[in-house]
Amino acid sequence: MNCLEARKEFPHYWRRVMLAEARISLVEHLGNCPLCDRAFRTFALSAPVVHSVVVADDMESTQRTPLDLARPRRPTISRDQPGRTRRIAAVAAVLLVVGGITAWSSAQSPAENFVESVVGEVSDVDPTYSSDPIESAADTFAPESSRFDSPSPDSSELPDGGFAANGLEG
């Protein structure tokens, strides 16, 4: 048996549909030919599904559900769906490009445009926000007493022990 003949016989060997002599001859060839031996081993990894006569995971007839022709059908994709997806992606890309060009070519500077599109109108921004970094830093690192115009009094210093201020009077 040569290599070509041997490899053609793999499926028959796997399904045990070979004559005894041919079987012995194949096994002998596999023992003497490392390439065919390797090929048989790679074949053996897929053969349990591809070349088996009966799939091991065969279903018991008792587990079968009766055929129900009125059952709703499985959702399936049409063969042209990838084409449709590509068309949708192309339209989305065109819209993005047009939107981008419109935004960048308007009267305001691109940076302003970008800021506006992200944070809205400038007037929407928190009025306490200072764009001056030095002012911000000074405010942050100022002593605590100067940061509060009218610090809240300690409740223990109040005449009623702070109950009125906390809504617990009486």
Added chain:
Amino acid sequence: MIRALATKRFNRSLTVRPDDQLIAAVLAGDTADFAELAARYRDRVERLCQRFFADREMVRDLSQESFIRAFTGLPSYRAELPFVNWLRTIVANVCYDELRRRQRRPEELVADFSAPERTWVQLVSEATPEEIVDAAERRQEAHDLAHRLLDSLRPEDRTVMILKESEELSVSEIAETMGWSEAKVKIRAFRARQSMRRQAERILARAPRRIER
């Protein structure tokens, strides 16, 4: 009346009615006869679905879907082709559509084997051919791994591989079944074989070196 009906059913059960007769009866409005047709081919349909998918529920669903399509498409059936071939076309297309629907990236698939799968790979790389064939029949992990390998193929390649190797269809029969050109079938068959071999080699390369007997 009841006795006549019972006699009719009994006589039916004794004789094996040919497919064409059952199909004619279904088309004439006796839809109950389709159940007999389905029972006749159910094993075959499920076996083909099982080559595509390991999951039992999925196999049941696809088998059911195939019969529903066959039932609704029965008026388009032409008797020149054996019913079983026409049904196989439906099953192959149902499975192919499902493969396309759940397509995953191939590189994710052949990785991270379970312990039994690793044992199986080691056995394949070390045991004698006879031991491998014997063990494959008893081991679920052999089937799981084979399904994993098939999962690494593109839906077209996998469909061609199953129809060619498992169903033993010719290139022209596959082309007719799937509605593809013969050239496409040949290319897909070549790529499927090449890809399977490459993936299997990768798996075997991970196994410990073969012990010389």
